[in-house]
Amino acid sequence: MEKMLYNDRLIDIEDAKLSINDRGYQFGDGIYEVIKVYEGSMFTATEHIDRLYRSADEIRLVIPYTKDVLHKMLYDLVEENELATGHIYLQITRGIAPRNHAFPTDFTEPTLIAYTQVAERPINNLRFGVSAIFVEDIRWLRCDIKSLNLLGNVLAKQQAHEAHCYEAIQHRGEMVTEGSSSNIYGIKDGVLYTHPINNYILNGITRQVVMKCCKEIGLSVVEEAFTKEQALQMDEVFLSSTSSEITPIIKIENTVIKSGEPGIYTRKIQQTFEEKVQQLLLV
Known part of the structure; x- marks a missing residue:
């Protein structure tokens, strides 16, 4: 039992x-x-x-x-x-x-x-990417605490579910914060952008691994919030979380991100992440 x-x-x-x-x-x-x-x-x-x-x-x-x-x-x-x-x-x-x-x-x-x-690894999502919607971030002001108070996240995720999307990208005004259960990233002209660590987002453990992966592959990182409009104009967008790992976002609302396929930097980050998982299994 x-x-x-x-x-x-x-x-x-x-x-x-x-x-x-x-x-x-x-x-x-x-x-x-x-x-x-x-x-x-x-x-x-x-x-x-x-x-x-x-x-x-x-x-x-x-x-x-x-x-x-x-x-x-x-x-x-x-x-x-x-x-x-x-x-x-x-x-x-x-x-x-x-x-x-x-x-x-x-x-x-x-x-x-x-x-x-x-729970098996989300292989299809990792390979082909997912879609997302924008949702106003209505949560409290201490999102850095991983507390049991998740009703705001639940309501956002439900909106995504009803829109047949995988994730809800939350925003305060025009500025993107994070997903309903993930951190959000955009890549433009070879630079990765993501919201800085403060009270508006959770410092994701997978986010911390992503930062290490970026350093290892030589991808510049700017921890700076970007707008909804800028998100739609990114070359690549992806999310990260413990369960979702490094998941490409290929469509937001009605806008296809770039070519509609996972981007080259996202693939490199996924590969570097995978190497860290395999290193764990060798110990």
Whole structure:
């Protein structure tokens, strides 16, 4: 039977019972991460765990485990479930307490859950690209925190789904921020543009890998927001995320991007990313 982490214990997933008074359920008072697993090995797990602790600090939540202990717990979860290719979903809330907007005044233990999910790599999307729409970014002003408050993202993704598109490219006014579940990039005249790291976007772990890939292939990077109009005029557009990897965007709204095929720099970034995955599997 499949196992999950409940705090520091591995339990049968069917035995999991969560209180209705958990602040994650009542307020979305918590944080999460999604870690990719390739052939049984966690990819960029250290970076994901570091970001989890940063998010915890930002909402004043104390994680009751060291990073090394948490890493080992996740490793054991993957081993126990014999996960080959897929994801780990990890969530920590402020814990169980009577409903009150203010933090609990007594000592309340955070609640940690984690489980695995089989998910094959999105080969067709990586090879042929996807389409996207523009959606006004209505989220709060702390998008740098990977919190459980995802309703704005969900509404944007639903709009994309109803438009038969893969992603919603969000924008504040005319300026592109990020996707509903991804970071967004444009390439023009051999230069990659993407929104700078601040409170308007999440510092994606795959985004960090993309930055390293660009350096390795000699592609100049300008961390500067671009407009919706500029997005439509890019030579190449792509998105990145843990589950989507490096996915070309070949059409936005009714506009085909350049030739309508994944561009040469996007392909080079994909290839360099793939090399990093293969290096992981050789360890």
